Amino acid sequence: MSALRSVVVGTGSSLPERAVTNAMLAERVETSDEWIVQRTGIRQRFLAGEHETTSVLGTRAAQAALDAAGLGPEAIDLVICATSTPDHTFPATATQIQAALGITQGAAFDLQAVCAGFVFAVSTADKFLTTGAAKRALVIGAETFSRILDWEDRTTCVLFGDGAGAIVLEAREDGERGVLSASLRSDGRHREKLYVDGGPGSTGTTGHLRMEGKEVFRFAVGQVTDVIVDAFEKAGLSADDLDWFVPHQANRRIIEASADKLGIAREKIVLTVDQHGNTSAASIPLALDVAARDGRIRPGDLVMIEAIGGGFSWGAALIRW
Structure with missing residues (x-):
């Protein structure tokens, strides 16, 4: 079995x-x-x-x-x-x-x-x-x-x-398809760089999103590639094996800079940020659905998903479609 x-x-x-x-x-x-x-x-x-x-x-x-x-x-x-x-x-x-x-x-x-x-x-x-x-x-x-x-x-x-x-x-x-590996990380020391200034346990209000854009950009490009490398190593695979890179759709410059740093060809990137903007936790599954329905992602393809969010929290997973 x-x-x-x-x-x-x-x-x-x-x-x-x-x-x-x-x-x-x-x-x-x-x-x-x-x-x-x-x-x-x-x-x-x-x-x-x-x-x-x-x-x-x-x-x-x-x-x-x-x-x-x-x-x-x-x-x-x-x-x-x-x-x-x-x-x-x-x-x-x-x-x-x-x-x-x-x-x-x-x-x-x-x-x-x-x-x-x-x-x-x-x-x-x-x-x-x-x-x-x-x-x-x-x-x-x-x-x-x-x-x-x-x-x-x-x-x-x-x-x-x-x-x-x-x-x-x-x-x-299934010996081939499915989630092959995942790597998750968080570091709460970076709260002030991306957060909401309210909550039921503090202000009793919903609050508004606050962001230090340059700091988020720097961290996203410079630090979060560790989880991608870790996910590849856990699965015994590399960027050369990848068919599609489906990252969090926050900023095209962040996406392309991260791919370049990892040696992932830009033609393997699924981009929907131009049409959807940053939809936070919805951005990756939105992009997956677009690429699956238009025929780009097909059974057997190796897909990497990756994201960074407030906290900071970041992670990556490899999926054999």
């Missing part, structure tokens, strides 16, 4: 109805399309409407992933939602998605590692599946970051968007 592997059997995504271009933002804050594109690569983002909550977007993405997998709610016994913008302080957004989908068995919980949340969630689900604690997991990244932005701060409000993505992972005795 071969060991259990967590195999991707379906992907899905959901975006709010309203797309907002850089030119539209320039009517609201002092900025320009040229300034945003040059520094970030972002051309538009989607912003959630009043009734498009994190759980609503997450439910749509999860349903699309279930449909792609050809599965119903009775097949899922684990739901993990990576989010920093839950509908409520409690209960967990994952439980709201679970109920909306008609899933009545198993566990559902949220995971908070900001932009690295989806990588952390995949690694967590993998532990449940490969130990036999669950058979099939919905792993979701869903965010409505527009709710926590300071719309007077042009250095941050132009960067982020809303959306959700999801994958279905299934425990299989």
Whole structure:
């Protein structure tokens, strides 16, 4: 009997109805399309409407992933939602998605590692599946970051968007496909570089996102490649073996600089930051769904996912599709 592997059997995504271009933002804050594109690569983002909550977007993405997998709610016994913008302080957004989908068995919980949340969630689900604690997991990244932005701060409000993505992972005795390795790290000493200045246990308010952009850029390019190298070493593979690099979609310059540093060819990068902006924990599953549905990512391909989020928290995982 071969060991259990967590195999991707379906992907899905959901975006709010309203797309907002850089030119539209320039009517609201002092900025320009040229300034945003040059520094970030972002051309538009989607912003959630009043009734498009994190759980609503997450439910749509999860349903699309279930449909792609050809599965119903009775097949899922684990739901993990990576989010920093839950509908409520409690209960967990994952439980709201679970109920909306008609899933009545198993566990559902949220995971908070900001932009690295989806990588952390995949690694967590993998532990449940490969130990036999669950058979099939919905792993979701869903965010409505527009709710926590300071719309007077042009250095941050132009960067982020809303959306959700999801994958279905299934425990299989598969010697080739599935999650091959993961590497996770956190260092809470960097809190002041990227954080939200509020919370129920401190200010009793939601707060707004605050970021030292240059410091985040420097750390993202200079430090977080350690988890990528570690994930490759754990799997006995290298950048030469990689088919697709699907990083957190925060900034095109960060993505390309990281790939160059690791020797990953730019034609292997899946880029969606231009269309979605930075959707935090949703960015990787959104990009995975785009690339899977347009035929770029195919069964047997070696895919690397990687992200850094506030905290700092960062991680990488290798998946044989």
